[in-house]
Amino acid sequence: MESGDALDPVRESRGPGSVLPPAPPPAVGWSAAEPESPAAAGPAAPPSRPASLRAPIAGHPSVGPVGLCIVGCGRFAMFHARAARRLRPRVALSFASREASRAEACRRRFGGTAAFGSYEAAAEDPRVHALVVCTPHHLHLEHVRLAARHGKAVLLEKPIARTVVEADELLRVARGAGILLLVGENFHFMPAFAAARALLRRGAIGRVRQVLVAARGYRRPTGWRCRREETGGGLLIDGGVHWIHLLRDWGGAIATVSALAPPRLFPEAEGEDTVFLLARFESGAVGLLANSLATPRLPRWQWSWVSGDGGSLGVDSLGRTLWLRARGDSRFRIFLRDRRGLAAQLTEFVAALQEGRPPLLPAESTREDLAVVRAAYRSLETGQPVRVADAS
Ligand SMILES: NC(=O)c1ccc[n+]([C@@H]2O[C@H](COP(=O)([O-])OP(=O)(O)OC[C@H]3O[C@@H](n4cnc5c(N)ncnc54)[C@H](OP(=O)(O)O)[C@@H]3O)[C@@H](O)[C@H]2O)c1
Numbered sequence: 051m052e053s054g055d056a057l058d059p060v061r062e063s064r065g066p067g068s069v070l071p072p073a074p075p076p077a078v079g080w081s082a083a084e085p086e087s088p089a090a091a092g093p094a095a096p097p098s099r100p101a102s103l104r105a106p107i108a109g110h111p112s113v114g115p116v117g118l119c120i121v122g123c124g125r126f127a128m129f130h131a132r133a134a135r136r137l138r139p140r141v142a143l144s145f146a147s148r149e150a151s152r153a154e155a156c157r158r159r160f161g162g163t164a165a166f167g168s169y170e171a172a173a174e175d176p177r178v179h180a181l182v183v184c185t186p187h188h189l190h191l192e193h194v195r196l197a198a199r200h201g202k203a204v205l206l207e208k209p210i211a212r213t214v215v216e217a218d219e220l221l222r223v224a225r226g227a228g229i230l231l232l233v234g235e236n237f238h239f240m241p242a243f244a245a246a247r248a249l250l251r252r253g254a255i256g257r258v259r260q261v262l263v264a265a266r267g268y269r270r271p272t273g274w275r276c277r278r279e280e281t282g283g284g285l286l287i288d289g290g291v292h293w294i295h296l297l298r299d300w301g302g303a304i305a306t307v308s309a310l311a312p313p314r315l316f317p318e319a320e321g322e323d324t325v326f327l328l329a330r331f332e333s334g335a336v337g338l339l340a341n342s343l344a345t346p347r348l349p350r351w352q353w354s355w356v357s358g359d360g361g362s363l364g365v366d367s368l369g370r371t372l373w374l375r376a377r378g379d380s381r382f383r384i385f386l387r388d389r390r391g392l393a394a395q396l397t398e399f400v401a402a403l404q405e406g407r408p409p410l411l412p413a414e415s416t417r418e419d420l421a422v423v424r425a426a427y428r429s430l431e432t433g434q435p436v437r438v439a440d441a442s
Pocket of ligand 1: 123127148149208234236288
């Protein structure tokens with residue numbers, strides 16, 4: 051799949067096989083009352099959170115548009131810039147790059163209000179209320195620290211960090227500074243996946259028993275993506291973390307994982323290029339993720355399915371279609387707008403900032419996605435199933 055690597059979400063299950071909201075508050079801070087999507091959510095009350103997360107969130111300090119600065123003007127930053135353009139005049143967009151000329155070129159291209167030749171200059175500028183951090187994974191903690199020092203909100207690209215230990219430190223920094231942190235797990239906001247979540251919660255296919263996620267394609271990694279130290283691994287922590295989010299969205303919390311990878315296809319890349327991951331959900335359901343960027347000549351149109359005791363629900367890997375096949379309720383839907391969910395994600399971020407509330411997708415949930423990745427890496431090393439709770 052293309053590395054506008056799309057897709058994500060997350061919900062915990064109530065009990066074995068259930069797709070209903072959980073009785074106790076989930077460990078990831080997921081709310082049973084969480085609305086399905088920003089559009090469906092409206093101005094709903096913020097989700098209830100564990101006591102540890104009830105720190106106040108610094109709100110947007112002034113009237114007028116929210117000053118959003120895109121930090122790191124690489125490939126995916128351009129996707130955010132296009133989404134942000136759609137939010138005008140609610141946002142005033144600016145760009146920060148290590149190269150002033152690159153930031154200025156983006157400002158001109160997207161009609162921004164300012165361009166900064168360093169990330170620090172953007173963070174300290176009073177016109178900037180929030181940073182949209184689009185830098186490599188090894189810099190995520192550093193750039194959240196930068197935002198925290200200046201009291202700025204952060205929309206941080208996924209994954210939250212390279213390790214669970216690093217993620218916990220990042221969460222501690224954000225909480226300590228009282229800043230809003232939304233991790234850019236855009237699968238959560240993709241219209242097709244949000245619609246799937248709503249159907250599952252409504253019990254459209256009954257109790258979830260099986261999840262089969264297929265996301266295989268071909269893309270040779272380049273630059274920092276070839277270096278384990280900078281990515282934190284290989285494919286699974288990069289594009290794969292989205293699909294893990296989808297697994298958890300459909301099947302609930304994951305208890306254990308086993309992972310296998312074939313020998314690498316690209317000698318220049320240190321991390322894995324293909325992973326097959328078998329998951330045991332806490333509910334007792336099972337899931338399989340087949341994820342690869344080293345599978346030549348496959349069609350990009352692939353389907354992932356979640357099956358319950360009353361039917362099956364599928365989405366295609368590009369988030370264009372949803373197919374429900376259930377007793378008394380079968381339907382096929384096509385999604386054309388905001389397919390990656392980036393405008394919905396940014397809308398939620400800006401709304402949370404203006405309302406001084408936590409985002410609908412808690413950063414702690416993306417920490418759980420990472421824990422599954424890390425457990426899978428441990429399983430690749432040991433050849434054994436690994437408990438997600440033991441991941442570091
Ligand atoms: N949600 C999704 O679907 C999705 C898709 C793709 C990527 N992403 C995520 O977005 C983030 C950026 O990925 P990308 O594909 O946009 O990467 P990229 O094209 O390599 O851009 C990264 C940018 O970070 C800045 N940077 C700062 N220090 C750097 C360093 N030491 N090495 C390299 N770049 C550095 C650079 O911008 P300046 O030179 O302008 O400062 C660079 O252009 C990652 O977290 C990635 O996982 C998410």
